[in-house]
Amino acid sequence: MAASGGGGRDGGAPIVMKEHENEKPKGLLDAISELQYFYTQEQNGMDLPGGLFTTKDQVIYFELGFRSTFASGLIMALLTPLSMGVLEKMIPIFGSADPSAFDTFYVLLLTLFYLIGYGFFLGVGVRSFYGEYTHSMVKNLLGGIAAAAALKVFIVFLLFHLIYIKILTQEHILSLVNYMTKYVSIEKLAGPYKWLLEFRPVFLTSAWFVVITTGIWFMVLIGCYISARRRNAKLKDVE
Numbered sequence: 001m002a003a004s005g006g007g008g009r010d011g012g013a014p015i016v017m018k019e020h021e022n023e024k025p026k027g028l029l030d031a032i033s034e035l036q037y038f039y040t041q042e043q044n045g046m047d048l049p050g051g052l053f054t055t056k057d058q059v060i061y062f063e064l065g066f067r068s069t070f071a072s073g074l075i076m077a078l079l080t081p082l083s084m085g086v087l088e089k090m091i092p093i094f095g096s097a098d099p100s101a102f103d104t105f106y107v108l109l110l111t112l113f114y115l116i117g118y119g120f121f122l123g124v125g126v127r128s129f130y131g132e133y134t135h136s137m138v139k140n141l142l143g144g145i146a147a148a149a150a151l152k153v154f155i156v157f158l159l160f161h162l163i164y165i166k167i168l169t170q171e172h173i174l175s176l177v178n179y180m181t182k183y184v185s186i187e188k189l190a191g192p193y194k195w196l197l198e199f200r201p202v203f204l205t206s207a208w209f210v211v212i213t214t215g216i217w218f219m220v221l222i223g224c225y226i227s228a229r230r231r232n233a234k235l236k237d238v239e
């Protein structure tokens with residue numbers, strides 16, 4: 001999109017021309033770059049009515065927010081039981097089953113690194129709106145992110161509880177041990193059997209960990225959005 005002619009806070013409405021109609025952001029970086037571009041234009045006085053952000057644009061930004069969040073977030077969430085297993089001293093790390101305070105911090109950082117880094121990146125984008133046009137961009141992008149986060153939490157919460165209640169039951173573990181005795185002695189299977197029984201609750205802990213961390217992560221994004229609205233209100237009062 002390009003704008004020409006007069007316009008802004010002190011002039012008439014600008015002439016806005018939409019170019020490259022078939023082009024759309026290929027990824028989140030493209031979308032946020034485009035968002036920051038129009039945000040700067042609006043701050044400098046360009047008047048971009050919200051109606052210029054068409055239904056097609058809304059769908060594109062919603063889909064982009066959803067697609068860029070769901071797959072990667074789901075993969076990271078599915079790895080949570082491994083991190084929880086380390087924290088509960090059930091999975092060795094760095095050759096030790098008794099992690100130090102630094103090891104524990106390191107595991108937590110690895111677990112939350114994606115959420116922290118991705119949240120910071122999105123926070124910059126969520127704050128990049130001023131007028132109606134960029135506000136519509138942010139709302140649809142944020143809507144897609146929220147939908148992806150909610151679906152991810154639902155799938156992970158349901159899956160981890162299903163594993164705990166239906167799959168890793170004591171009966172199923174015993175059946176597996178009985179089957180494995182055809183190939184491995186019962187003495188060698190006693191340890192893994194005990195470990196699996198002790199590891200089962202990790203899936204419940206992981207399910208709630210994903211719910212809580214995703215909730216906090218999204219509330220931080222909402223906080224960025226609200227702070228940007230307050231910033232804009234103060235700036236417009238000064239004008």
